Amino acid sequence: MASPLGEKIKHLRNSKGLSLEQLAQMTDSSKSYLWELENREQANPSLEKINKLAVALDVTAEFLVSSPEPTPNNKVADEAFFRKYQLLPDLEKKKLRKILDAWEDE
Numbered sequence: 001m002a003s004p005l006g007e008k009i010k011h012l013r014n015s016k017g018l019s020l021e022q023l024a025q026m027t028d029s030s031k032s033y034l035w036e037l038e039n040r041e042q043a044n045p046s047l048e049k050i051n052k053l054a055v056a057l058d059v060t061a062e063f064l065v066s067s068p069e070p071t072p073n074n075k076v077a078d079e080a081f082f083r084k085y086q087l088l089p090d091l092e093k094k095k096l097r098k099i100l101d102a103w104e105d106e
Helices: 004-015 020-026 031-039 047-056 061-066 074-087 090-105
Strands: none
Touching: 004 031, 004 061, 020 031, 020 047, 047 061, 047 074
């Protein structure tokens, strides 16, 4: 029986159309490690691994480890988006701000 964490990871991975191999590459993990997380009852990944999974799956680490909900809500999606935004180079941030400004002008 999978842990709640494992069920969330598997659900999110499948909903994004990612294979274990693709998610493994995105998170610097092995396929077998991810399989263990998804399918074993006791899953104890490191905080670093949780954060990498959260970024790859477009959710927050808090959602993965503590939310009782199986799928993220809009608040979780917004927080995940903002975290990705913060990691962008300044030039990319500037481009996104211009896009948002253009929408505001309409």
